[in-house]
Amino acid sequence: MAGLYIHIPFCRKACHYCNFHFSTTHHQLPAMLAAMEKELELQKTYLSGPLATIYLGGGTPSLIPIPMLESLFQKIKTAFQIEAGAEITLETNPDDINPAALLAWKAIGINRLSIGIQSFVDADLQWMNRAHHAQQALDSIRLAKQAGFDNLTIDLIYGTPTLSDEAWKQNVDIAIAAGITHLSCYALTVEPKTGLEKMIEKKQLAAVDPEKQARHFSLLMQWMEDAGFEHYEISNFALPGHRSKHNSSYWSGKHYLGIGPSAHSFNGQSRQWNIANNSLYIQGLEKNNLLFELETLTQEQQLNEYIMTSLRTMEGLSLNRVADLWGHDKRDQILFEANKFIARGDAFLEADFLILTKSGRLLADGIASDLFFLSNDN
Ligand code: SF4
Structure with a gap:
């Protein structure tokens, strides 16, 4: 059993708390997809056995135009065998979700959506600099369910300066009532050199309160247990039968291949990670040269x-x-x-x-x- 991760390093806006590798200018998108298809070819022997899971993360994979996504999947299918019933997840943002896109994603074979909602409170979404608002978040879940995506997870962030205990309860209640089958929750962390760090320094936003974060996490554990979700990993809750197979394979030491700038791979003995620079990644692959660092684990x-x-x-x-x-x-x-x-x-x-x-x-x-x-x- 092996997993494939594809990192799409583009976003519409820079969320103020985020330190992932991404760019908000999209002119390199076609060259990036071409480079990834080349990396898939170069790395097709990295894993042994067919793929049990494919995960498109980022960044924001849902902003890839459908023809480019179709071409990428065509390349995956020629480079790898895919198990029948493989879990195929697309990370999406609510502002990219509409009936036409959902239909196209389904036709490509995507059977699990992960929606980056983060909060149903507009005040939170505004200081985060998210590209969506609370109503869009709700609509995105409804549309995804209507399109037949029953395997549906969302992300929420807790312990933010603007999130009261009551608002946190409301966020979780809304998510459960909306009919999701999986929930990932993360405590807000202030990463160096992010907009969030500057906002706190300039006192535009209160500092993160560790006691509030611990309280939100404790409350969350209880609410999710009451709602029948398994707390199967620190940050993850699932209804029975809906655990993320892809992420579970990371936690159980299974092998995976990461494609795209900054993506990590693991083959049991060593870990390697691609260069976290879009231009250098593309230029390298134009010459059939994958730029990465490798660490052999003791x-x-x-x-x-x-x-x-x-x-x-x-x-x-x-x-x-x-x-x-x-x-x-x-x-x-x-x-x-x-x-x-x-x-x-x-x-x-x-x-x-x-x-x-x-x-x-x-x-x-x-x-x-x-x-x-x-x-x-x-
Ligand atoms: S959309 Fe996701 S990856 Fe992009 S900046 Fe926001 S949190 Fe980071």
Whole structure:
């Protein structure tokens, strides 16, 4: 089972909190798609086995004109075998969703939409500099459902300076009532050199309050549980049968190929990432030259990645898997270190799995790094 990720590095507007790789000028779009098709050809042997998932993210893949998207999928189909029933996700923004686009996406084979809504509160959307407003967000879900996209996820951001507890509750209630099957939620983070950082520096926006963020996350866990959603990964909730197969494969160490500038790939032994510069990426591929950096992971780095990703999941960290892949001493060390988290109620053991409790999920990154091993290469 393998996954393909395609990074489309273009957006209509720069959202003030975002530090992903994207450009708001689109004149390079045709050359970019041509370069990606070339990269697909060059990288077609990176993965073994057919594709179980394809994920178009970014950036904003929903702004690609349909003929270009059709051509890209044609290239994917000639370069790779695709499993029957593969999950094929398109990240979209509400302002790109209309009946004609939905119909075309369906015809191409896309069977899952991820809509970047972020908030149903206009005051939030305005300071974020999103390209849509709250009514468009609601309409986009309705239109997607009408077009038959039942596998539907949206993103929401919590803990923003303008989002009260009541407004957060309303956001989550609206999402659930709209009939989504999956929800991804992220705490607002202030990334360096973003518009958000400058707005806070200039006191145009209040600073982010970590206590409010923790409260919003705790409330969210309870509301989603009450609504019947599984909290299957720290930032992700799904109705039974609607987990994201693509993202789950990242968390379970499956192999994936990333196409496009800044995209990452992983083949079990090494990780590589493409140059995060549109012009250099295109120029390189015009000469059949893919520009990327590569890192070979030590045993300890592979184990640390497993600790980090598995603790974020509902299933938790398998001590038997650690013993099998990294040795019994590593399993015993993890268990020894984890005892303090178990004692204070942040984690528990179930069969051979170490699982975080609700209070532990609030501290997941800190708990994971406490269990990390120093690399022998350090
Ligand atoms: S649309 Fe998405 S990728 Fe583009 S700037 Fe906004 S948050 Fe970032």
